[in-house]
Amino acid sequence: MLLVFAVVIGLGSLIYTHDLVTRLKEEERKKAEQWAEATRRLVTSDDFEFLFSIIEDNTTVPVILIDQEHNIISHRNIPPSISSDINSLMKELGRMEKRNEPISIELSGGIFNYLYYRESTLLRQLRVYPYVQLAVRMGAPSSGS
Numbered sequence: 001m002l003l004v005f006a007v008v009i010g011l012g013s014l015i016y017t018h019d020l021v022t023r024l025k026e027e028e029r030k031k032a033e034q035w036a037e038a039t040r041r042l043v044t045s046d047d048f049e050f051l052f053s054i055i056e057d058n059t060t061v062p063v064i065l066i067d068q069e070h071n072i073i074s075h076r077n078i079p080p081s082i083s084s085d086i087n088s089l090m091k092e093l094g095r096m097e098k099r100n101e102p103i104s105i106e107l108s109g110g111i112f113n114y115l116y117y118r119e120s121t122l123l124r125q126l127r128v129y130p131y132v133q134l135a136v137r138m139g140a141p142s143s144g145s
Helices: 002-042 048-057 086-099 121-139
Strands: 063-067 072-076 103-106 112-117
Touching: 002 048, 002 063, 002 103, 002 112, 002 121, 063 086, 072 086, 086 112
Parallel strands: none
Antiparallel strands: 063 072, 063 112, 103 112
């Protein structure tokens, strides 16, 4: 009976965490889209303070902004060990390209920039946590032995 209860708790934890991960992933996509929109508006707007505040408020979602020729324009929330080396930064861009579709930023004159992003550290940890928790519970000796 205790084993059944443990399995039910474990499955419930997996389902709940999966739901949290899904919602957090959607929120991170929205943050990346806001960042892209603020970047686009910087070209045509006078409200620089507001737009810069949107860009600066992204403190969790790693992003890389590139131009049409695939040159890196800027990046944010990339660990210094990666961002300080152009080769590492290009590898990170390649990983981002495989995980998510870029957000297109149309500038004036038909020029486009592209914003790539990946999951935050928090989201990646949350995605793995229930499996670690389940493994620990399954590996722990039962109190009835």
